[in-house]
Structures are given as structure tokens and as C-alpha cells.
Amino acid sequence: MKKLFSLFGAILFVLASDAAMAEDKPLRIGIEASYPPFAYKTPDGKLAGFDYDIGNALCEEMKVKCRWIEQEFDGLIPALKVRKIDAVISSMSITDERKKSVDFSKKYYYTPGRLVMKAGSEVKDPLVDLKGKKVGVQRATIFDRYATDVFAPAGIQVVRYASQEEVFLDLAVGRIDASLADAVSIQFGFLQTEAGKGFATVGPAFTDRKYFGEGIGVAVRKGDTVLVEKFNAAIDAIRANGKYQEIAKKYFDFDIYGE
């Protein structure tokens, strides 16, 4: 019995000290690091990318310590909900669907969706020209949502992957005919690499607000308005003091913020 009590005591002590430390706990930010140039790993295993740099700039601006936590993309919102992380800075689009589960900051960049296929493929109307073809998307992204709602009923086969890198892998070897993905991610993550030779973006740009949202924002737990305000102020601040432009210039030769 005595042993049991001391065990309880030890547990209580650990819990109590945990709560005491909560004051200066770092902000835990979730990221999926296989989405170049926004988030990826350098050859020596360090996180890098536009999302990562912007996140660090925001943390610096908010004067908080941040800890990056890697997670598969479809696990980011669940992790946020169960408090394993406090924010998501991982190229997550602001959509009405997601707003039911999480709160978003204002956008920190905006790019349209595009189709990538073998160079020379003619696509005027995707719903007609891609009938019977296989289109790869990353699971739980806006592209998955759009493909599921619009492509699949039109007789296009939707193939879902855990990461965009796996989609590009299978596109390169010809297991799928096309991928619907972010225009910039296609450009940097695929077309500019060795594997992407002979491929090109085809067809129209996808901008349907219902699916493709109003841009990419920082996601936080529903009701965490304090953190949203902090992030909004920080985004405004780095846009104003030139820090944003400095980071953007490192990755893109065009205005990634959108209009």
C-alpha cells in the first residue's frame, strides 16, 4: 500500500511540475516536411522551406519560442484537436470545410491548383479529357476534396497518396496519368527535378473559392482567438518590415502573396 501511495505521489509530482512549466512552454507547430519548396528536409535532415522560414519569422515577431513537430498532412488537424500541437504552418489552405474544425489566421500566401501531365497532353476541359484516366492527389488536401467532389463523379479515377512526393513518384513512372496539385509545388517539387523531365502543367488554373479557398493560413485550435490575433499581427508586421519579402525572394521570383 505504501508503495502504491508513493507511486501516486510521484505521478502527482510529475503532473504538477508539468503544469508549472506550462507557462514558458514553447509553441508547438505542426508541419509536413515533404512539400518542397514550402516544407522539406535538407540532405542533413534539417527542416527547411518557405513555410518553415515564415513560421520562424512569425515566432520571432511574436517573441515566443517555437518547436516544430513533424506529422503527416492528414494527421495535422487531428493532432491540433487533441492538443499535440498548437498551430499548423504547413501550406494549409483556408477552406470553409476546415473552418468547421479549426480557426485560421489571415493568408500568408496564395497559389492556384494546376494539373501536371506528360508534356504535350491536350486538356481543354479536364472533366471531358481526363475521363477514365487516373489522377493522383495528396490525401486530405483541397485537391483531394475537389477531385473527390468534381472529378470522381465525371468518371475520373482518383488515387490518393499520403504525401505529394509519392504522387510525383508514381506520376514519373507512369502509374497515374496526372496529378492535381499546387502550381508552385508542381514547379519546384517536380518539374524542376530530374524526375519531372518531359512533364508540364496543362489545362486551366483551378481557383474555385469553395474548394481552393482564400489562400494559405496558419491553423490553430477552434476558439483560440488570442493566438489567431497574435499570428495576424505578426503576419502584418513581417509584411511591413520587409522580412516577408526577404524570405519570399529566397524561394520565388514572383509575388507569392497574391493580390
Add this chain to the structure above:
Amino acid sequence: MILDFSVIWENLPQFLHGVRVTLQLLLISLAVGFVWSVPLALMRVSGSPWLNLPAWFYTYVIRGTPMLVQLFLIYYGVAQFEAVRASLFWPWLSDATFCACLAFAINTSGYTAEIIAGCLKTTPPGEIEAARAAGMSRLQMYRRILLPSALRRALPQYSNEVVMMLHATSMASLVTLADITGVARTISAQYFLPFEAYLTAGAFYLVLTFLLLQLFKAAERRWLAHLRPQRR
């Protein structure tokens, strides 16, 4: 937090389709793996090192590496080579279902071979002596006595392997297949309901496991009746 199973209910057809994919993967890989494992097991009990060593090496490598690594090697790894993509195997190797079945079959054949080899080695000496006394040749002995006896005694262990394989097929969701786990992942991601989705997937696996075990129980009652304790 309130659980919301209405979404699961609406998507039940998807789950049922997932059950079909899971069963298809399981049955194909078990059938191929079993056919492959019997000769392997015979090689494993052979006295000749030329037969024994290759089989030992095969089962050692297969059992010594994670199935996920084997699956990724076959699905993503092999496809990397231009020669493979140009070969006449590509129509098959480009198919996710084929790759998954191949990986699962290779994996289960390694384990099953060891199970059967173990049972062959523990054949009661009396059975062998009786077969010899009846004047059977080696081939006859294997066909009539050793293999049937070993396969019967392998049943309880093999039922474990089958259940493990059922659970292992969940890895198919990692190579784009919509098996039970694949459907659960999609639904969990679409509606942000991981608990409900995976709980449902778990329930399906539980039911399937129960059915499989019942099947094996019936098989054991039929083919292992001679090993049951006698009732007086």
C-alpha cells in the same frame, strides 16, 4: 467531445467495399504464399545443404525485414528502374493491388514455410516407422504420411499467421489501395473524425478475425480430432 457516427453510417458502402478489398488481398496472398511455402518447407527439412541453405536464407531474410520495407521496395523501389518499366512485367508491377499481393505473399510464405518445416521436424517417430514398415518409398511417405500429418498439426499456428496477415493487409492503404484502413484514413481526413473512422475500421477487423478463427476452429475439429483429449 461527442462521437458522431452519422458520417460513418453514410459512408458504410465505402467500408463494405474496403472489406472486399481487404479480403481479396488476404485470400490471394495467402493462397499464393501457401503454395510457395510447401516446397520451401520441404527444402528446409532436407539434409542436403544445396536445398536447405537457399530456403534458410530466404526465410531468414523475409522474416528478418519488416513487411512495410518489403512492400515499399516492390512498389516504389523496383519502379525506379527504366528496364523494369520497359519490361513486359510493368503492366502488373504498375498495379498497386498486384504489388501488395506480391509483397504479402512473399512475406507470408517465409513464415508459413517455417511453421510447416517445424511441424515436419516434430513428426512422431512412430508414424515414420510405421510408414517404413509398410514399405513406402520416400515420395510416398512424404505424400501420404509426413505432409498431411504436418499440415494438420500446423493448423493452430497457421491460424495465427492468417490473423496476422489480415491485420498486415492494412499496409495496403500506404500504396493507395482503399482497403478497410484506406477507407478509414480517407474518411477520417475528409471529416476530421479519426476516432470514429478508425474505431469502425477496428470493429470490421475484429469481426473478420472472429470469423477466421471460427473457420479454423471448425477445421481443427475436423482434422485434428485424433489429437484431442479422449473423453471417457
